[in-house]
Amino acid sequence: MASSELDIKRLEKTCRKIVNEGDLDKLTARSIRRTAEERMGLEEQRLDQVPYKQMVKDIVAKALEDLNNSKSDEESVPESAAESEE
DSSP states (O other): OOTTSOOHHHHHHHHHHHHHHSOTTTOOHHHHHHHHHHHHTOOTTGGGSTTHHHHHHHHHHHHHHHHHHHHHHHHHHHHHHHHHHO
16 A cells, blocks of 8 residues: 555544544534544544545544434433333
């Protein structure tokens, strides 16, 4: 892999981990990019470049969607468990 290319799978995994571990009230796209750069050993503002900035936005949006779906699923479990007890 050329030094100018990023490992996209690693970028996705890193961003998802940041979202899952972070305070959703305080996370921003910029803070996620900076943290990902730091964790991946990239130069600062590397992820601000095209096409990575949009890529990170898309990864974060999907991670948040997955997180919300997972929370919705967890909330529905007690209801179905209560129904099975009746």
